[in-house]
Amino acid sequence: MPAPRILILGATGGLGRALHRHFAVNFETITWGRADLDFERPDSIAAKLASQKFDVLLNAAGMTSPDVCEIEPERALLANVVAPQILAECCQARGARMIHFSTDYVFGAEARDLWFETDETVPVNVYGRTKLAGEQAVLKASPGALVARVSWLFGPHKPSHPDNIIQRALQTDDLSAVADKISVPTSNADICGWIEQLIVRHPTTCGVLHLCNSGVASWHSWAEAALTIAARLEVPVKTTTVQPIELACLTQLKAPRPLMTVMSNAKLQSLLGGEIRNWYDALEEYLVQKYQPQ
Numbered sequence: 623m624p625a626p627r628i629l630i631l632g633a634t635g636g637l638g639r640a641l642h643r644h645f646a647v648n649f650e651t652i653t654w655g656r657a658d659l660d661f662e663r664p665d666s667i668a669a670k671l672a673s674q675k676f677d678v679l680l681n682a683a684g685m686t687s688p689d690v691c692e693i694e695p696e697r698a699l700l701a702n703v704v705a706p707q708i709l710a711e712c713c714q715a716r717g718a719r720m721i722h723f724s725t726d727y728v729f730g731a732e733a734r735d736l737w738f739e740t741d742e743t744v745p746v747n748v749y750g751r752t753k754l755a756g757e758q759a760v761l762k763a764s765p766g767a768l769v770a771r772v773s774w775l776f777g778p779h780k781p782s783h784p785d786n787i788i789q790r791a792l793q794t795d796d797l798s799a800v801a802d803k804i805s806v807p808t809s810n811a812d813i814c815g816w817i818e819q820l821i822v823r824h825p826t827t828c829g830v831l832h833l834c835n836s837g838v839a840s841w842h843s844w845a846e847a848a849l850t851i852a853a854r855l856e857v858p859v860k861t862t863t864v865q866p867i868e869l870a871c872l873t874q875l876k877a878p879r880p881l882m883t884v885m886s887n888a889k890l891q892s893l894l895g896g897e898i899r900n901w902y903d904a905l906e907e908y909l910v911q912k913y914q915p916q
C-alpha cells in the first residue's frame with residue numbers, strides 16, 4: 623500500500639515544523655501555514671481543502687497563547703473551534719483521517735495528581751475552553767478522528783521554557799520560576815515518532831489520546847533540569863539554581879493558568895507497546911543536539 627499523503631497545518635509553529643521535518647523523510651507531505659489557510663476566514667476552508675489531495679490531516683494550527691485567547695475570545699473561537707470543525711467535516715466527507723492536537727489545559731479547575739482520557743474536563747481559561755470545544759466539535763463531525771492532547775512542548779523549532787531559562791542564565795544568576803504548577807514536559811521529536819506509529823500501525827485509533835512523556839515537573843524543576851544539563855554540556859550558564867516562586871506571583875498574566883495538569887500516558891503506552899521515556903531523558907537528548915551537535 624502506498625504511504626499516506628500527509629497535510630500538515632500550522633507548519634510555521636513549533637510542533638508543525640517538527641512534524642514537517644519528521645514526515646518529509648519518508649512520506650509525501652504538504653505543509654500549510656496561516657498564509658495558505660487562515661482559520662479566521664472559515665468560508666475559505668472547504669474550497670481550499672477540496673483543492674488538495676491528502677489522506678491524513680495533522681492539525682497543529684490554532685491560537686495557542688492563553689493570554690491572547692483571553693483578550694480575543696472571538697478570534698480564539700474561530701481558530702480553535704470553528705475552523706477545526708470545518709476541517710473535520712471535510713475529512714469526514716472525503717474519508718481522510720484527521721489528527722487534531724489539543725492540550726492538557728482542558729483540565730485544571732480541580733487539583734488532581736493525574737488525568738486520564740476518560741476524566742471530566744473543566745478548563746480554567748478561554749484557551750482551554752476553546753480547545754475543549756474544538757476537541758468535541760472535531761469528534762462529533764468526524765468520529766474516526768484522533769484528538770492528541772499534548773503538554774509543555776519543547777524542541778528545536780521554537781524556543782520554549784528550557785531555551786528561555788538557559789538564555790537568561792547566560793546573562794544573570796538571578797532566576798526564578800513557578801514551582802506550584804505541575805505538568806509533563808514533552809518532546810516534539812517524540813510526538814512525531816508516536817504520530818508516525820499511530821498513522822502507520824494504528825490507522826483506526828480514534829477519540830482522545832494523551833501524548834506526553836513520562837514523569838512530572840514544575841516550571842521550576844524543568845528550569846533547573848535544563849540548566850544542570852546545559853552546565854554539564856559546558857554552556858556558560860551563570861547558575862543552575864532557580865528561585866522557586868508561586869504562580870500567584872505572576873500578576874502580569876492575562877489568563878488564569880491551571881495548576882495540576884499531569885496527563886497519564888498509560889493508554890499511549892499500551893497502544894504502542896513500549897516504555898514512553900521520561901521527559902528528562904528527552905530534554906537531555908534535545909540539549910545535547912543543540913549544544914553539542916555531531
Ligand SMILES: NC(=O)c1ccc[n+]([C@@H]2O[C@H](COP(=O)([O-])OP(=O)(O)OC[C@H]3O[C@@H](n4cnc5c(N)ncnc54)[C@H](OP(=O)(O)O)[C@@H]3O)[C@@H](O)[C@H]2O)c1
Nearest residue numbers: 632634635636637656660661683684686723725772774775
Ligand atoms: N506549545 C505547547 O507547550 C503546547 C502545550 C499544549 C498543547 N499545545 C497544542 O499543540 C499544538 C501546536 O502547538 P505549538 O506550540 O506548535 O503552536 P505554535 O508554535 O503557536 O504554532 C501555532 C500555529 O498555528 C498557526 N495559526 C495561528 N492562528 C492561525 C490562524 N488564524 N489560521 C491559521 N493558522 C494559524 C500559527 O501560524 P503563525 O505562525 O502565522 O502564527 C502556527 O503555525 C496546538 O494545538 C496547541 O494548542 C501546545
